[in-house]
Amino acid sequence: MGASGSARPAPFLRIAQLLRDRVTSGMWSVGDQLPSRAALSAEFGVGDNVVRRAQEALIEEGLLEGRAGSGTFVRAPRERRVLRRTVSGTTSPAPAGFTGTWEARSIAKVPAGPETAFRLGIGDDGMCVLTTYEFFTDSRPVLLATSWEPMAVTGGSAVVLPEGGPLAGAGVITRMRHLGIAITRVVEVPRPIRLNRDQAHLLGLATGAQATFIERTHYADGRAVETADWVVPSELWDITYTIAAPPPGT
CATH class of the missing domain: 1.10.10.10 (Winged helix-like DNA-binding domain superfamily/Winged helix DNA-binding domain)
Structure with missing residues (x-):
């Protein structure tokens, strides 16, 4: 019954x-x-x-x-912001148009590991500079990012640490240009995720809250010179992509 x-x-x-x-x-x-x-x-x-x-x-x-x-x-209502995804004017590690601050921590000579190695096209034991970022607006964390750069690209140079040296905080494109490396394309793969406990703790949100995970890789011709993971909380950001139109007549 x-x-x-x-x-x-x-x-x-x-x-x-x-x-x-x-x-x-x-x-x-x-x-x-x-x-x-x-x-x-x-x-x-x-x-x-x-x-x-x-x-x-x-x-x-x-x-x-x-x-x-x-x-x-x-909680006071938190302002919803627009995260613009475009490579134009990328002269800092922050997204285009971002007006907040960030904190970063770099560790050199970190083994890439299988997934990162695949994205960078290097061996699993290839050494990288690992940099973690927390981005803040109004003193509140709103974005997380983790970046890997092969030591084979930047090792021994003045720009080996993204947040140290003469171009500290200048961004991937500017730092690579200093080494004579021209970024020719940036590939991003967005996926929906739910925040794990560590991510939620850093962002002051609930474990399991919705977010967008963006896998971003900078290429110089066919060579990957940096790859990063971005964690974008859905309740704080609308993500917009700027896509250049082809020239007339093409």
């Missing part, structure tokens, strides 16, 4: 609604810090894991935000 009546919602959904009601009623205002997870668990008579899932659901919804080491807060 089938069960009668409607199924009860999952416990975390009930707690999420109770938290949502406190925000929409004005009990909690923008910028307010929520009570600790332990306090909410005791108040609602549920486990910590139920409160965590409820908070993560509201973070993904955009109502709350998690701040590393600080707790969970009622």
Whole structure:
């Protein structure tokens, strides 16, 4: 015999609604810090894991935000921005038109590994400079990127570190031009993903939130001289591509 009546919602959904009601009623205002997870668990008579899932659901919804080491807060609406994908005017590691700041960390002589080696056309044990980037607007992280450059291309030069030397922060195209290497094409492959725990932690978003993963590679003729992974949170960015039209008569 089938069960009668409607199924009860999952416990975390009930707690999420109770938290949502406190925000929409004005009990909690923008910028307010929520009570600790332990306090909410005791108040609602549920486990910590139920409160965590409820908070993560509201973070993904955009109502709350998690701040590393600080707790969970009622979030102010975050401005949605346009991420323009074009190689024109690319004179920094930031996307065209980006007006924020960034932090970077480079490590030299890192083995490429199979996937990166395939993209760069080098051996798995080929040495690279690995650089990780966090991009910020209004002091909040909004983009992540990881770049690999073969040591065979930049090693021993003044521009071996993307964020060091005389062309620190100048971008791939400008730095390669310094070495007499002309970038002839840039290939990007976008894919939908959901943020893993580390990515979500860095961006202050919920684990599993939607994002676009962009695999980008710079080529000089047929040789790959840099490849990078971009993580673009869907709730913060609209991605637009500028594609040059062919000359008239072609």
